[in-house]
Amino acid sequence: xxxxxxxxxxxxxxxxxxxxxxxxxxxxxxxxxxxxxxxxxxxxxxxxxxxxxxxxxxxxxxxxxxxxxxxxxxxxxxxxxxxxxxxxxxxxxxxxxxxxxxxxxxxxxxxxxxxxxxxxxxxxxxxxxxxxxxxxxxxxxxxxxxxxxxxxxxxxxxxxxxxxxxxxxxxxxxxxxxxxxxxxxxxxxx
Numbered sequence: 001x002x003x004x005x006x007x008x009x010x011x012x013x014x015x016x017x018x019x020x021x022x023x024x025x026x027x028x029x030x031x032x033x034x035x036x037x038x039x040x041x042x043x044x045x046x047x048x049x050x051x052x053x054x055x056x057x058x059x060x061x062x063x064x065x066x067x068x069x070x071x072x073x074x075x076x077x078x079x080x081x082x083x084x085x086x087x088x089x090x091x092x093x094x095x096x097x098x099x100x101x102x103x104x105x106x107x108x109x110x111x112x113x114x115x116x117x118x119x120x121x122x123x124x125x126x127x128x129x130x131x132x133x134x135x136x137x138x139x140x141x142x143x144x145x146x147x148x149x150x151x152x153x154x155x156x157x158x159x160x161x162x163x164x165x166x167x168x169x170x171x172x173x174x175x176x177x178x179x180x181x182x183x184x185x186x187x188x189x190x
Contacts, residue, residue: 002060006046009039015087017062019045028062029083031072031090037064052076052083059083067095071132078127080120089113089124102128103165147171150180154188163188 005028007021014035019026028047030038039045047062048069061083063069068090075086089098092113101109102125110121147168154164167184175183 002049002051004046004048005060005062007044009041009043009045012038012041015091019047019062026060028060029087030062030064031068031087032092033090033094034062034064034068050083061087065095071095071098074128074131075124078124081124085115088115099132100165101125102132104162105129146175146177146180149177150175150184153177153181154184157185159188 005019005021005026007019007026009017010020010025011018012035015029015032017028017030017035017038019028028049030047034047047064048066049063050061050069050072052059052061061072063072072083072086072090075081075089076083089110093101093109097109100106105125107118107121107125110116110124111118116124150171151164151168154167159167164184167187170187171180171183
């Protein structure tokens with residue numbers, strides 16, 4: 001319903017901000033990763049949003065990037081994970097870190113987030129696998145097109161996110177696609 005807000009930032013009270021859009025003040029809850037990147041009070045800001053209607057409230061969540069909003073949407077699809085928990089996860093881990101934790105299946109990173117226990121962390125990793133894997137982490141870290149192509153090739157060849165991400169890390173940063181695939185396959189063959 002409400003996908004984006006652009007207006008003047010009136011108040012910053014973590015994790016909530018008040019955004020004035022042509023005379024209408026919107027209370028928007030944001031993850032800390034977005035909060036830290038907000039301009040000063042009185043400046044113009046643009047946030048991508050997710051509108052959630054509950055029986056007792058209508059809530060608006062704001063994000064500084066499309067990857068953050070997509071990660072939030074994937075998190076709230078999981079049974080037992082509500083918007084507050086999703087916001088806490090995105091506040092504790094950046095999107096890239098979350099995607100890397102999912103692709104490497106590192107429950108320890110998620111357990112560090114307040115309110116996330118070992119069982120919940122393991123369930124999150126299982127549910128998010130393939131939905132929030134190495135490809136989103138690559139986009140979040142602005143990996144080069146060549147590295148993204150190499151990653152997709154490895155995934156298409158049947159390697160899992162963890163293996164593909166590990167092979168990608170071992171490659172030189174400026175490697176071409178065909179040479180990178182050859183080097184990655186050699187590394188994975190060991």
